[in-house]
Amino acid sequence: xxxxxxxxxxxxxxxxxxxxxxxxxxxxxxxxxxxxxxxxxxxxxxxxxxxxxxxxxxxxxxxxxxxxxxxxxxxxxxxxxxxxxxxxxxxxxxxxxxxxxxxxxxxxxxxxxxxxxxxxx
Numbered sequence: 001x002x003x004x005x006x007x008x009x010x011x012x013x014x015x016x017x018x019x020x021x022x023x024x025x026x027x028x029x030x031x032x033x034x035x036x037x038x039x040x041x042x043x044x045x046x047x048x049x050x051x052x053x054x055x056x057x058x059x060x061x062x063x064x065x066x067x068x069x070x071x072x073x074x075x076x077x078x079x080x081x082x083x084x085x086x087x088x089x090x091x092x093x094x095x096x097x098x099x100x101x102x103x104x105x106x107x108x109x110x111x112x113x114x115x116x117x118x119x120x121x
Contacts, residue, residue, distance in 0.1 A: 055082040056091050057098060 008016075027033050037046065051072050058068045065079050085091050 051078070052082050053094060055079055056086065056095060059083055059086060060095050 023036070024033070027036065041049070051074055054072055055068055055074060055078065058072070059079070059082065063071075065076055068074065068079050069076065082091075
């Protein structure tokens with residue numbers, strides 16, 4: 001994606017960003033988010049975002065650059081860029097949310113397993 005060298009008025013840009021962020025907050029279902037982002041982003045932009053998020057998750061889990069390169073088909077430079085951002089608040093927020101979702105999913109599966117043993121269903 002190429003960004004125009006002509007800059008938008010800062011006030012207008014700020015208002016549009018606030019509107020966009022509020023729109024993201026207002027989306028309630030994963031399918032709504034997917035529909036919106038599929039329409040706003042190119043496939044290449046989506047892949048780039050998803051890969052960067054995956055790199056952050058893999059780095060958090062202690063995976064090596066070589067492992068990440070081979071699994072995600074990314075360059076060492078891209079991994080290094082994400083590695084530099086690991087302490088940034090947005091990346092940390094994303095990682096906390098992902099960990100919480102993974103924990104909840106695991107807990108839910110354990111509870112379901114216990115209930116099946118108790119009820120036999």
